[in-house]
Amino acid sequence: MRSTKTANLKEVAQMAGVSKMTVSRALRPGDSRDRMSAETRERVLQAVKELNYSPNAAARALRLGRSNVIGFYAGHGFVNVRHPFFAEVVSGLQDGCEESGQDLLLHRLKRGKALDLYSEYADGRIDGLVVTMPPGDPLLETIIRSNLPAVAVADEVPGIPAIVVDDAHGAQLIAEHLRQLGHRKTFYAVGSAEPPSFIRRRDSFLKTARDLGLAVSVECVTSDEGNAGLVQAALSSGITAIASWNDEMAHKLMRACRELGLRVPEDIAITGFDGMPADYRELDTLTTIEAPWAEAGRLAVMNLDLLLRGEAIKPKTTLPVRLKVGSTT
Amino acid sequence: MRSTKTANLKEVAQMAGVSKMTVSRALRPGDSRDRMSAETRERVLQAVKELNYSPNAAARALRLGRSNVIGFYAGHGFVNVRHPFFAEVVSGLQDGCEESGQDLLLHRLKRGKALDLYSEYADGRIDGLVVTMPPGDPLLETIIRSNLPAVAVADEVPGIPAIVVDDAHGAQLIAEHLRQLGHRKTFYAVGSAEPPSFIRRRDSFLKTARDLGLAVSVECVTSDEGNAGLVQAALSSGITAIASWNDEMAHKLMRACRELGLRVPEDIAITGFDGMPADYRELDTLTTIEAPWAEAGRLAVMNLDLLLRGEAIKPKTTLPVRLKVGSTT
């Protein structure tokens, strides 16, 4: 395809009048084991520059058994960067990659044929994997068995070190905030999946609420539409606030409120969880728990890098969260 | 790191009692040149399965000179997936990769040191590159000279095939829409950069407006904050509608309107351009031009794939857009 074949080590060596090995050495000045005359190095670097040489990644990966590329598996075979949560995590992964000198690979995927992915994970293309796996993911077993170095984000996975956020504390802060504002009866909106992070949030909310004398009913919000009925029912049963297990659900409910012509927070207060950085499209500011998802992604990569170097890492890192009071409570 | 070293060709060959070559052949049943007895193939595949073998990607890439990985360069060395535009394009790239059997690499980048990236582009790690380059990007020259197969998205780059959307038609639709609603005096909000797509939009808007007797003043909106003054000034000079060169700017102006206590569209109408799929955080729906950015990303990958196979592709593909009337006009 390319008309100008890229130069290789041999050509550089010939031009500089040295052996391939000397070129290879000249290219990593950091290593103190590779002492060589400054003059030779200079000559080599000159040739490198002239030929516009850069080492072939495939050859290096083959030789070293390490590609300096890591993968990201987000469950069900697909990384949906359109979703703010994944966008945030991927952003953090990029930061971590920049910091640790690795690249990030987003796999091609036949959706629903995630199992085929395993072969890609085992083929030396990537050195390790960051995962954020929904419970019961088909690849879980395989990844664990494969011994591919991996770090989990957001939801812990048995046998894999994890970076999580302090879900329990966040939920507690929300419950306290609502109680402080005078609410006495709330509903807690949950989805159908029950990852560990969700369970921590719900249980902590319920416990704190009980301690504070805040009544809570847990309701399942599954569809995108038709939540108006839910909100209506809540309202007529005396509920004055809805705590949602994440921001996405909170926004769904806000849309339902708008359909009903309800004012937030005057008629009903709404809270979220996750606290993605405000998007330019966002006009209302949600009261939510700000969780450092980008930082979690960055740390995941840094930990994975340590793992790849054979160093020990903590099995579980919990990142602090904070309450962000917006205009919805 | 991994306790279970992955199997290689030789081991599979030994287990099946054949040569490495036979295994290699058995693994690509499609190729009619590689006829072999069904019985042997069966035996080989059995061994492959037993050893959980998958071919080493680095070795294959080294031998074949092709990695089946493509890169994405978004200018200034950084792919910001937090931004809806890039999220949309990356989504499309993923679709294209899935369809054409390639993987997508997001490069690590020292921001501001984008030039160093060139070496990564020339090192055989990726077979080709999708770019969406701001004008004057430092890497432009290098990429073109490197002869690395590339396809541009959104903004054409000299010498590189491009996938763009019909900016001129979109801007025309907006001008017509505003005129039809009775507006007579507008301002067109632009940023500081002037990529080709922007120029097409602006010029087409100005031309259509002139034809329709719609007065337009072009204003530069550069900062995120403090646009209230601009809107105020527009209002007092009799302007009733603001057309923005993209959605992001439209939302900035909507925020300014909200600060001023203005109602949209009663006090002033606002339009955008790009029409990202609604985010769950979005409550208002913007009147905008829906451009198929994900599809553009997908097509870019498909075209790049053709290019890599040595086939000819159109130097420029223009995708249709459509007017989406929301609640802001």
Added chain:
DNA sequence: ATGAAAGCGCTAACAC
């Protein structure tokens, strides 16, 4: 229908 040899470009280990 199957196998043997060569080599893609690189670097670790060991000469000198």
Added chain:
DNA sequence: GTGTTAGCGCTTTCAT
């Protein structure tokens, strides 16, 4: 301080 050898795992070419 520098060069030689060997081999990472694969596939193309040519022999059988």
